Amino acid sequence: MEVKVVSNEKELTDAFNVRKKVFVDEQKVPEEEEIDQFEEAAAHFILYQNGEPAGAGRFRLVDDLGKVERICVLASQRGTGAGKAIMNKIEQHAKSQGIKALKLNAQTHAIPFYNNLGYEVISDEFLDAGIPHKTMKKSI
Numbered sequence: 001m002e003v004k005v006v007s008n009e010k011e012l013t014d015a016f017n018v019r020k021k022v023f024v025d026e027q028k029v030p031e032e033e034e035i036d037q038f039e040e041a042a043a044h045f046i047l048y049q050n051g052e053p054a055g056a057g058r059f060r061l062v063d064d065l066g067k068v069e070r071i072c073v074l075a076s077q078r079g080t081g082a083g084k085a086i087m088n089k090i091e092q093h094a095k096s097q098g099i100k101a102l103k104l105n106a107q108t109h110a111i112p113f114y115n116n117l118g119y120e121v122i123s124d125e126f127l128d129a130g131i132p133h134k135t136m137k138k139s140i
Helices: 009-026 081-097 110-114
Strands: 001-003 042-050 052-062 065-073 102-109 126-127 131-139
Touching: 001 081, 009 042, 009 052, 009 065, 042 081, 052 081, 065 081, 081 102, 102 110, 110 131
Parallel strands: 065 102
Antiparallel strands: 001 042, 042 052, 052 065, 102 131, 126 131
16 A cells, blocks of 8 residues: 655546545535645645555645545545555645644544544534535644
């Protein structure tokens, strides 16, 4: 398992393809909401398992905080540590930029996953793309 900061078009296409499979195909998020105006401002991450794209995420700065977004792992790779590997790589990236805290909007079913990584819920529940979420934050 290898997580990389996206550095070329192939890796970016791989990341977008994983995101499409998870969010658009599996979770029925409208494609126009999944790919948004923040893509160019974000650092993108791709996880490869045996050379095949299996997970993705992105990171950007919002109000002096690092914002973790679009974390996803293909169904066949869930439970393998892939999500944790992506989050660890994003946290390393954020620390290297001097970021002191991260936030994310977690789908409510994923809150235990993020709790285990040290994130705490800081908001009430809200809907994003019709899916219940809560905002979470972590100091790094």
